[in-house]
Each structure stands twice: as structure tokens, then as C-alpha cells.
Amino acid sequence: MRRLTPYLLILPGGLWLAVFLVVPMVFMASVSTQEGDVVNGFAQTFAFSNYTDALARYQTQFLRSAGYGLAGTVLAVLLAYPVAYWIAFRGGARKSTYLLLVLLPFFVSFVLRTVSWKFLLADDGMLLGPLKSAGLLAADFHVLQTTTAVIGGLVYNYLPFMILPIYVSLERVDPSVVEAARDLYASRAGAFTRVVLPLSLPGIFAGVLMTFVPMTSDYVNAAILGGPANTMIGNIIQTEYLVNNDYPVGAALSFTLMAVMLAGIFAYARVLGTENVLEAAAR
Amino acid sequence: MxxxxxxxxxxxxxxxxxxxxxxxxxxxxxxxxxxxxxxxxxxxxxxxxxxxxxxxxxxxxxxxxxxxxxxxxxxxxxxxxxxxxxxxxxxxxxxxxxxVNMVFQSYALFPHMDVRENVAFGLRRRKVAEAEIRRRVGEMLEIVDLTGREKRRPRELSGGQQQRVALARALVNKxxxxxxxxxxxxxxxxxxxxxxxxxxxxxxxxxxxxxxxxxxxxxxxxxxxxxxxxxxxxxxxxxxxxxxxxxxxxxxxxxxIGTSNLLTGTVERIDGSTAVLPLGAGGRVLVERGGRQAGDAVVVTVRPEKITISAGEPEGNLSAVRGTVSEVVYLGTSTSYAVGLAGGEEVTVFQQNAHDGITTAERGDSVWLSWQQQYSYAIGS
Incomplete structure (x- = not known):
């Protein structure tokens, strides 16, 4: 009985995952090689051409999503790092308050917050309107329906997922280690690049994983803040499933996206996820 | 000491x-x-x-x-x-x-670097040539007896070894x-x-x-x-x-610093180069006169190991006070006695257990404590 206990403990969660993750995945994998339409039904024909067709048709959106995800992740690192650094080293007794503030947006729905960006950034909204009437901006200046708006929305929505892991890694850095670097003739900048930064790389690594994946597959920001030229692969998948009812193409796209991201992350982890990189960065 | x-x-x-x-x-x-x-x-x-x-x-x-x-x-x-x-x-x-370089209380070794890189850190910041770095780091690791552990990470070392890395990391910079x-x-x-x-x-x-x-x-x-x-x-x-x-x-x-007995008294008389302070019934503390006059208040310290315990009043020109043993603690090489004086002061006495470990006094015994004048030290003089 005692030997079975660990297995019994994972049973509820394991069952949950099996029923709600594995079963639909197998089902969708099967759908992705079927042919037919909603009215007459789909039949399994092992049509792997679904994959090549989808990829050929939506290559632009795939590349755009990867580009947005990459740009958003880089921006998120640059914005999140100083915030995490400040909370970890200067937060003092109020650290948990600041962390709560970082998490506060999550108390409001994701979609609602993105829609409120739409109001804020509208062509004659509360931000651009006054600037335009003051003559500081051209009358046809706009933010919505641009790449900037979509990437801005992505960064805004996923920033906390970058701040938290970086904060955790910085919080673990013993301040006396930084003093030791200063004592051993490192300048302030040198102590940062050779000691603090390498020690916080695991946090950046985790933050990148936690933001790049959802940013790349996001569709809400492109749908609300973007225009026809900003369509991401997530929007395409949504349209194929819910508008065109072309389940096989939607499924093929989803699996392609998954495969591409898994491969990318695996490569990323192989390159950055080892201690040698930390060491090289510190020299 | x-x-x-x-x-x-x-x-x-x-x-x-x-x-x-x-x-x-x-x-x-x-x-x-x-x-x-x-x-x-x-x-x-x-x-x-x-x-x-x-x-x-x-x-x-x-x-x-x-x-x-x-x-x-x-x-x-x-x-x-x-x-x-x-x-x-x-x-x-x-x-x-x-x-100047510092050895930190928690060592503050760089956890992401091996022993060699930790020690080389200061030399690298000072742009010392690579060959020179190798030589000096090697020498220093030899001095702290860590040769052969260059590739270890700090967390793979014992506390004493980490301590020696911290020392080498500071000293290598001369x-x-x-x-x-x-x-x-x-x-x-x-x-x-x-x-x-x-x-x-x-x-x-x-x-x-x-x-x-x-x-x-x-x-x-x-x-x-x-x-x-x-x-x-x-x-x-x-x-x-x-x-x-x-x-x-x-x-x-x-x-x-150490255990010390503080006795406070007033100089009663000057006897040559000695000031005499009465203490308790029949007791006296002898201390070097210095610049003291009769009537001066003096705080005298005497170390526990300088004091001798005896049952009767000791002979000779010694400081001697009376008290009652309130505690006897056997410490292996020595025995510690706590003796309460009539005036309320508590005096600690260490006696070497040099002979056969027989304690010279028991709890509750009335005893005399004595010591030579040179062991009375008036604080601030």
C-alpha cells in the first residue's frame, strides 16, 4: 500500500490531464489529416497535404507571429529587468507590496484590459485626441492597427510573467557577493555584468520561456489592437476553426505551431540552459 | 594569550x-x-x-x-x-x-565560477596578463592548500575550503x-x-x-x-x-575579556607603595598605590585563575577576603567556584585540577580567598 501512495497522489491530476489534454490532442492529431466539410462530415484520409498546404498559405502569418513573439520577448526582458532589480535590491520591507502591484492587472480580465488600451489609443481618444488638437501630432497619426500597437499589447499583457522569474533569481543573489566584486576592483557596471547578470540568467531564461510561447500563439492583441496587416497565426487558427469550420486545416496549423515552438525552445534550452554559458558570461 | x-x-x-x-x-x-x-x-x-x-x-x-x-x-x-x-x-x-581586500563573513564566493576563476577575479579586473594570472593563482592555491581543486564550484567545497578560497581570492591581489x-x-x-x-x-x-x-x-x-x-x-x-x-x-x-571579578572599595590607608582597601569582615584588598590617596574610591579587577582558596586566613602580605562557596563546577582541567562575599559581590575562582581532582571546598563552605598584590589591578590606572 505504502509503495502505491505516490501513484495514488498523482492519480487525480494525472486523470485530469489525460482526459482534458491527451485525449483532445490525439483527437486533434487525427482531425489534422482528415478531409471533408462540416455539412458532410470529415473522414480520415491521412491527408498530410493539409500540413504543407496550410504552411504554404499562412507562411507570412507564421513568420509574423515569430517576429512579434521575439520582439515582444526582447522588449519584455528590457522592461522587466530594471523593475525586478529594483524590487529585489531596493524594495526593502515593501517587496511583497510591489510584487502584488505587478500582479494587480491579473485581477482584471485580459480581454477587458486590452479593450481599454483600444480606448486609450483610439485615433481621437484621450491620449492622441488632445495631442492632435494641440497640433503636436499630425491629424492622420494613429497607433491602433499597427505593429507597434500589437507588440505593445503583447508586452503589456505578458510583462508580469517576465518580472516574476527574474525577481526570484535576483532575490537569491547575496548582496555581499556584489560587494565582493566591488572589493575585487570591479566597477559598478563590472559587478553587474560579471556577477549579478550571470546569476540572474536562469530567471531571464525562465521568463523568456514563459512569455515567448504565449506571445507567439496569442490572438487577442492582434484581434483587438491590430489591423488586417497584423494578423497572427493564432487569429488564423481561430478563423479556420470558428469561422471557416475547416477543422483539419486549423488542427494542422496548431500542430505545426506547437512543433515549431517546441523545436525552437529545445534549441534555446540546449544553447542557454547550461552552466557553461553562465561561466562564459562572467569572464 | x-x-x-x-x-x-x-x-x-x-x-x-x-x-x-x-x-x-x-x-x-x-x-x-x-x-x-x-x-x-x-x-x-x-x-x-x-x-x-x-x-x-x-x-x-x-x-x-x-x-x-x-x-x-x-x-x-x-x-x-x-x-x-x-x-x-x-x-x-x-x-x-x-x-585593500576583504574576506566576508559568509565568504561571498561567486557561485557561478569555479575556484580558479574566483581567485583570478581581482587579477582579471586589473588586466593582469593571463600567464601571470595562472602563476599567481597557482601559487596562492598552494599556500591555502587547495591545489587540485581548481575546477570545483564553491558549493562543492566544505566550509573550511570555502573559507580558504575566500582568503586566496583576497590575498592573490597582494x-x-x-x-x-x-x-x-x-x-x-x-x-x-x-x-x-x-x-x-x-x-x-x-x-x-x-x-x-x-x-x-x-x-x-x-x-x-x-x-x-x-x-x-x-x-x-x-x-x-x-x-x-x-x-x-x-x-x-x-x-x-575573559571572566573578571570586579571589587569596589575605598582606600583606607597607604602602606608604602601599597594602597589598602578594607572589604567585608576582616578582608582587605591590596593594590599598587599609584597616585591614590586615602579616601579614594577604586574599582579593582582580579582574574579568577589568580585567586587561591583556603579554609583558614592566609598568612603573609596578601589580598584576602572572606566568603561562602555558592557553586562548584567541575570543568575537567580546572574547577570553577562561585564565592559570595559578605558585601554581596560574587567572585569567580578557577583552580587547576593538577593533583588528584580533590576539590578544596564544597558548596556552603566558609572560605578565604587570597591573591598577591600584583594581581589586583585598579581599572583606569
Whole structure:
């Protein structure tokens, strides 16, 4: 009985995952090689051409999503790092308050917050309107329906997922280690690049994983803040499933996206996820 | 507390002998604001540390010893006063531009670097040539007995080994002075004693000025040439270990260093070069007259190991007081007695268990305590 206990403990969660993750995945994998339409039904024909067709048709959106995800992740690192650094080293007794503030947006729905960006950034909204009437901006200046708006929305929505892991890694850095670097003739900048930064790389690594994946597959920001030229692969998948009812193409796209991201992350982890990189960065 | 150390220390350490002290603190004050109130962590410290000296800052936690050291290292800026290294004012110089290195209490080794890179860190920052770095790191690892462990990470080393890496990492830069902040505090007793010997050996070998911060009086007494005993942000006494122990300048020093008995009395008469203080029924304390007159109040300290216990009144020209044994504690090499005097003072006495371990008194016995005049030391004289 005692030997079975660990297995019994994972049973509820394991069952949950099996029923709600594995079963639909197998089902969708099967759908992705079927042919037919909603009215007459789909039949399994092992049509792997679904994959090549989808990829050929939506290559632009795939590349755009990867580009947005990459740009958003880089921006998120640059914005999140100083915030995490400040909370970890200067937060003092109020650290948990600041962390709560970082998490506060999550108390409001994701979609609602993105829609409120739409109001804020509208062509004659509360931000651009006054600037335009003051003559500081051209009358046809706009933010919505641009790449900037979509990437801005992505960064805004996923920033906390970058701040938290970086904060955790910085919080673990013993301040006396930084003093030791200063004592051993490192300048302030040198102590940062050779000691603090390498020690916080695991946090950046985790933050990148936690933001790049959802940013790349996001569709809400492109749908609300973007225009026809900003369509991401997530929007395409949504349209194929819910508008065109072309389940096989939607499924093929989803699996392609998954495969591409898994491969990318695996490569990323192989390159950055080892201690040698930390060491090289510190020299 | 060995004789040789205290003896040589007195000669080598007198600041007057070296033309320019390695480290000089001149009226250094450190204030900080806590909850809207100005707190003085260091309230005016002036001292000079000679080149090559083993110097200790000794005191209880919160006495300002660590703050004082951090001002020498450059991590804290004095609110007032000046810090000079070899005659140069470095009060406003950041730590990376100061020719002193520090061994941190928690070692503060770089966890993402192996032993070699930890030790090489300072040399690399100073752009020393690679071949020279290899040579010096190798030499230093040999001195601290860590050859062969170059590729280990700090977390793969024992506490004592980490301690030695921290030492090597600082010493490899050939600093003008090495600052050590309670470096042995995290080690167990056996290892701590071994490291004390080791530190002395390394200091002799490299000849660098050591400034050693500790709250452990034994550590300070065994290793230092001179000790600054600090309390409440001030230096209470700056002297050789022997002097600090035998001739404490203040009641605080007498109480902090070792066990000490404090007896307060008034000079009754002067007998040649001896001042006589009556104490209790028939008791008397003899102390060197100095400049004292009859009627002066005097605080006398006498160390527990100097006192002899006897059942009857001792003969001869001795300090002698009466009391009742209230506690007997067997300590292996010695026995500790607590004796209550008639006036309410409690006196501690150590007797060597040199013979056959028979205690010379039992709890409740009425006894005489006696000691020679030279062991009475009037505080502040």
C-alpha cells in the first residue's frame, strides 16, 4: 500500500490531464489529416497535404507571429529587468507590496484590459485626441492597427510573467557577493555584468520561456489592437476553426505551431540552459 | 594569550615605530537615520594600524566594529573624519579603487565560477596578463592548500575550503591590507582552532597587514598583535592582548575579556607603595598605590585563575577576603567556584585540577580567598 501512495497522489491530476489534454490532442492529431466539410462530415484520409498546404498559405502569418513573439520577448526582458532589480535590491520591507502591484492587472480580465488600451489609443481618444488638437501630432497619426500597437499589447499583457522569474533569481543573489566584486576592483557596471547578470540568467531564461510561447500563439492583441496587416497565426487558427469550420486545416496549423515552438525552445534550452554559458558570461 | 605573541606584538605594533601607518582612522564617525532618528554606529574612532600588523577589532555585536571595517574597505562612507591608507586620504575613494581586500563573513564566493576563476577575479579586473594570472593563482592555491581543486564550484567545497578560497581570492591581489569580517564564525570549534593557526601562518608567509573583526575574545587574544576593544561605537582600549587581559582600561573591557571579578572599595590607608582597601569582615584588598590617596574610591579587577582558596586566613602580605562557596563546577582541567562575599559581590575562582581532582571546598563552605598584590589591578590606572 505504502509503495502505491505516490501513484495514488498523482492519480487525480494525472486523470485530469489525460482526459482534458491527451485525449483532445490525439483527437486533434487525427482531425489534422482528415478531409471533408462540416455539412458532410470529415473522414480520415491521412491527408498530410493539409500540413504543407496550410504552411504554404499562412507562411507570412507564421513568420509574423515569430517576429512579434521575439520582439515582444526582447522588449519584455528590457522592461522587466530594471523593475525586478529594483524590487529585489531596493524594495526593502515593501517587496511583497510591489510584487502584488505587478500582479494587480491579473485581477482584471485580459480581454477587458486590452479593450481599454483600444480606448486609450483610439485615433481621437484621450491620449492622441488632445495631442492632435494641440497640433503636436499630425491629424492622420494613429497607433491602433499597427505593429507597434500589437507588440505593445503583447508586452503589456505578458510583462508580469517576465518580472516574476527574474525577481526570484535576483532575490537569491547575496548582496555581499556584489560587494565582493566591488572589493575585487570591479566597477559598478563590472559587478553587474560579471556577477549579478550571470546569476540572474536562469530567471531571464525562465521568463523568456514563459512569455515567448504565449506571445507567439496569442490572438487577442492582434484581434483587438491590430489591423488586417497584423494578423497572427493564432487569429488564423481561430478563423479556420470558428469561422471557416475547416477543422483539419486549423488542427494542422496548431500542430505545426506547437512543433515549431517546441523545436525552437529545445534549441534555446540546449544553447542557454547550461552552466557553461553562465561561466562564459562572467569572464 | 601566549607570552611570545604578546611580547613581540608590543614591540612591532607600537604605531610610533612605523613612519606611516598602513591604515589610519582619524576621528571617524558613522551616522545613519533609522525611523527618523539619527543613530551613531561609530562615534569617533581614531587609531593607526602598522604595516604587517595583525590587528583585531573586538567587541560585542552592535559595537561598531563591522561598520568600522566597512569604512576601511570603502563600503560605508564616514559621516565625519578621514580614512587614510599608507598616508593617502581614501575617505571618498570607492572600494574598487582601494588597495585593500576583504574576506566576508559568509565568504561571498561567486557561485557561478569555479575556484580558479574566483581567485583570478581581482587579477582579471586589473588586466593582469593571463600567464601571470595562472602563476599567481597557482601559487596562492598552494599556500591555502587547495591545489587540485581548481575546477570545483564553491558549493562543492566544505566550509573550511570555502573559507580558504575566500582568503586566496583576497590575498592573490597582494593588497596593502586584508580585512577579515568574523571569517571563522561559520566553522565548528575544531576547524576554527585549526584555521586560527592557519591564518597566523599565512599572515607570516605573505606579510600583509591583517585587520580582523571578531566578537570572540579567545580568537582576538590568540592571534592579534594588538586589539582595539570596541563598545557602543567607541574604542574602549587599544593594547596588546596581554595588556588588555591583565590591565583592562575600563570595567567593560575587564568584563568582556575573559571572566573578571570586579571589587569596589575605598582606600583606607597607604602602606608604602601599597594602597589598602578594607572589604567585608576582616578582608582587605591590596593594590599598587599609584597616585591614590586615602579616601579614594577604586574599582579593582582580579582574574579568577589568580585567586587561591583556603579554609583558614592566609598568612603573609596578601589580598584576602572572606566568603561562602555558592557553586562548584567541575570543568575537567580546572574547577570553577562561585564565592559570595559578605558585601554581596560574587567572585569567580578557577583552580587547576593538577593533583588528584580533590576539590578544596564544597558548596556552603566558609572560605578565604587570597591573591598577591600584583594581581589586583585598579581599572583606569
Amino acid at each position: 601566549s607570552d611570545t605573541q604578546a611580547g613581540t606584538g608590543a614591540a612591532a605594533a607600537a604605531p610610533g615605530l612605523s613612519p606611516v601607518p598602513a591604515i589610519e582612522l582619524d576621528g571617524v564617525v558613522k551616522e545613519y537615520v533609522a525611523r527618523g532618528e539619527v543613530v551613531q554606529a561609530v562615534r569617533g574612532v581614531t587609531l593607526g594600524i602598522a604595516a604587517g600588523e595583525f590587528f583585531s577589532l573586538l567587541g560585542p555585536s552592535g559595537c561598531g566594529k563591522t561598520t568600522t571595517m566597512r569604512m576601511i574597505a570603502g563600503f560605508e562612507e564616514p559621516s565625519r573624519g578621514a580614512v587614510r591608507l599608507h598616508g593617502h586620504d581614501v575617505t571618498d575613494v570607492p572600494p574598487d579603487k582601494r588597495d 593588497p596593502r591590507a586584508l580585512l577579515l569580517d568574523e571569517p571563522l564564525g561559520a566553522l565548528d570549534l575544531k576547524l576554527r582552532q585549526a584555521m586560527q593557526v592557519e591564518l597566523k601562518r599565512i599572515q607570516r608567509e605573505v606579510g600583509v597587514t591583517f585587520v580582523y573583526v571578531t566578537h570572540d575574545q579567545n580568537e582576538a587574544l590568540t592571534m592579534s598583535e594588538r586589539i582595539a576593544v570596541m563598545n557602543d561605537g567607541l574604542v574602549e582600549q587599544l593594547a596588546t592582548p596581554r595588556e588588555v587581559y591583565e590591565r583592562p582600561a575600563t570595567p567593560f573591557v575587564a568584563g568582556f
